[in-house]
Amino acid sequence: MTETILDLAEITLRELNQTLQNSANGAFRVTNPRGAHAVAAGLHTDVEVHIDGSVGYYCAGMHQVGTVRVEGNASTGLAENIMSGKVHITGSATMSAGATGNGGLVVIEGNSGARCGISMKGVDIVVGGNVGHMSAFMGQAGNLVVLGDAANDLGDSLYEANIFVRGKVASLGADCIEKEMRAEHVETLTRLLAEAGMDADPADFTRFGSARELYNFHVDDIDAELAARSTGA
Amino acid sequence: MSEQPFSQQPWNLRESYTYDRNVIAEIRRAANTGIYRIRGWGAKRELPTLDDLVFLGASMSRYPLEGYREACGTDIVIGEGRAENPVKLDIPITIAGMSFGSLSANAKEALGRGASAMGTSTTTGDGGMTSEERGHSNTLVYQYLPSRYGMNPDDLRKADAIEIVVGQGAKPGGGGMLMGQKINERVAQMRTLPEGIDQRSACRHPDWTGPDDLAIKIVELREIVNHRVPIYVKVGAARPYYDTALSVKAGADAVVVDGMQGGTAATQDVFIEHVGIPTIAAIPEAVRALQELGVHREVKLIAAGGMRSGADVAKAIALGADAVSIGTAALIAIGDNDPALEAEYNKLGTSAGYWEDFQAGNDPAGITTQDPALSGRLDPVIGGRRLANYLKVLSVEAQTLARACGKSHVTNLEPEDLAALTVEAAAMAKVPLAGTGWVPGG
Known part of the structure; x- marks a missing residue:
């Protein structure tokens, strides 16, 4: 497929994103990103975007269809609220990668900073290196796969997201516990590692999930207890 | 000496100011349950309000406009010259963000119908956009909240404006709540949460912190909606x-x-009553910032929190706001706390006019509930008509006051048209105490 070159040294961010958003399909190569923010944000058609260099905040934000590949690093909010499709970076990401993502796959070959996968709602995230503190905080659905180590408070206030870690976990957050790795989890992990192009043995991973102790308020009712006692109920 | 039993002597029935019946009831409730009080509505204690201001109607030195004949504009435009499709409203009164989940689908529809009939906007809320509210709201503002529940870029592109929510008057610094009774299958699906959990939303945005990050977030949102709508x-x-x-x-x-008079569907009582500042104190400070930056009346200011009447609307605008937003009053207009439902309220241990348990999901008026039988009680067409009538009254009242001050548009009202009835109001609103030229602290 012929690639169309979009040079951010020559065109504005708005021209770049309008071109990508208005293309029904096709392959594009973005050159000279120079850490620009919101590169390839809001893509909702089946385009393939290759970015030569590092990007700033919100690269591929709210991504819906197609593929974005970054040859470099990404700053805060990589693929935030991704709905579907694939975002892959060869370097590292800073804070909040894949935040609130509803679907699709985010692959980070390097490390990811704090709050990777925060409030994730169905996205799958595979990190080749380590993740920072409070990763998968309030994670609702989806899978976070970490081939390296996880920093403090992993999975704090977790809902139904799954976390798989191959390395060490500094500490677990509130209501996050180690869980049994059942056959369906091995199957999911095997598939995600393959889709991410990562060479790792699922048997080396530990699964973490929610203890579900924080799902509801715990409310006492002494008066009702006493009333029941007095009636012998 | 009286022959009344001691227990009936008047001095024995003196209520403590410090420990009144509400305080005693709350201490007993806390001791019984071990959980803080969660409720809806807004601050209930006495606070400085816009009632503490009065208009100085025209007389010899100012000329009024004829009340029923001369034009007095009420329209406002938000985002003019800044977004490709600015929001154009016929009246300066918008409907505040209230989520589907906290409100029933019929309530959202009623709000949309009423607002659209009067040429103004409604706002989504935590939990995303429903087809009902998009379908019945000609102008719909899409809230972008910390939880990002139901956040979908397709819906973002359908919106007429985007509202990034940093905080809410009822709970600045706190996140939303939705109790398990109201998280039915549809709500759970929209929010990607298990049914029946007590949802406690995040209070911070997940992917930005501080104003520098927010500037970049706004760039991203503008890119995604192609700079089409205001933010x-x-x-x-x-x-x-x-x-x-x-x-x-x-x-x-x-x-x-x-x-801080702003309402909520559910949060801790301690938040509602003890965090934030009253609306009358907030507006002048926001206006001061806009004026110092040279963008007053360009970047629009929408004031909210306890707006009830056309007088409130006009006073907020005179202090420098461009429009107001109503939430609690809109719910009352469509049927909340209706005395006709007194027997139903009594069954819940309360009374019409006092009911505040929006979090409970058992709203007799069918507004703050997801129970199909209860929500079916609210006719969205009738509710919409009631809201439209109410908005019409607010708008006409504001016009009446503006004309009395000689203004041909409500946004021509200014602080010079106001006087304060209390020292506190004069200090907060930064207008003179009535009958004097004194502005405390001025």
Whole structure:
């Protein structure tokens, strides 16, 4: 497929994103990103975007269809609220990668900073290196796969997201516990590692999930207890 | 000596100011349950309000406009020259963000019908956009909240404006709540949460912190909607001068400042009554920031929190707001706390006019519930008509006051048209105490 070159040294961010958003399909190569923010944000058609260099905040934000590949690093909010499709970076990401993502796959070959996968709602995230503190905080659905180590408070206030870690976990957050790795989890992990192009043995991973102790308020009712006692109920 | 039993002597029935019946009941409730009080509505204690201001109607030195004949505009435009499709409203009164989940689908539809009939906007809420509200709201503002529940870029593109919610008047610094009774299958699906959990939303956005990040977030949102619609930033009134200035710096087209009288579907009582500042104190500080930055009346200011009447609307605008936003009053208009439902309220241990348990999901009026039988009680067409009538009254009342001050448009009202009835109101609103030229602290 012929690639169309979009040079951010020559065109504005708005021209770049309008071109990508208005293309029904096709392959594009973005050159000279120079850490620009919101590169390839809001893509909702089946385009393939290759970015030569590092990007700033919100690269591929709210991504819906197609593929974005970054040859470099990404700053805060990589693929935030991704709905579907694939975002892959060869370097590292800073804070909040894949935040609130509803679907699709985010692959980070390097490390990811704090709050990777925060409030994730169905996205799958595979990190080749380590993740920072409070990763998968309030994670609702989806899978976070970490081939390296996880920093403090992993999975704090977790809902139904799954976390798989191959390395060490500094500490677990509130209501996050180690869980049994059942056959369906091995199957999911095997598939995600393959889709991410990562060479790792699922048997080396530990699964973490929610203890579900924080799902509801715990409310006492002494008066009702006493009333029941007095009636012998 | 009286022959009345001691227990009936008048001096024995003296209620403590410090430990009144409400305080005693709350101590007993806390001791029984071990959980803080969660409720809806807004602050119930006495606070300085816009009632503490009066208009100085025209006389010899000012000329009034004829009340029923001369034109007095009420329209406002938000985002003009800043977004390709600015929001154009016929009246300066908008409907505040209230989620599907906290409200029934019929209630959302009623709000949309009423607002659209009067040419104004409604706002989504935590939990995303429903087809009902998009279908019945000609102008719909899409809230972008910390939880991002139901956040979908397709819906973002359907919106007529985006409101980034940093905080809410009822709970600045706190996140939303939705109790398990109201998380049915549809709500759970929209929010990607298990049914029946007590949902406690995040209070911070997951992918930005501070005004510098917010500026970049606004760039991203503009890119995603192709610079088509205006972007508002909503803050709970706590430090409105700084929050407004920083919102402007970040690129907001409008700032929504929500005072502590602002309502909520559910949060801790301690938050509702003890966090934030009153609306009357918040508006002038937000205006000061806009004026110092040279963008007053360009970046629009929408004031919210306890707006009930056309007088409130006119006073907020005279203090420098461009529009107001109503929530609690809109719910009352469509049927909340209706005396006709007194027997139903009594069954819940309360009475019409007092009911505040929006979090409970058993609203007799069918507004703050997801129970199909209860929500079916609310006729969205009738509710919409009631809201439209109410909005019409607010607008005409505001016009009446503006004309009395000689103004041909409500946004021509100014602080010079006001006087304060109390020293506190004079200090907060920065207008003179009535009958004097004294502005405390001025």
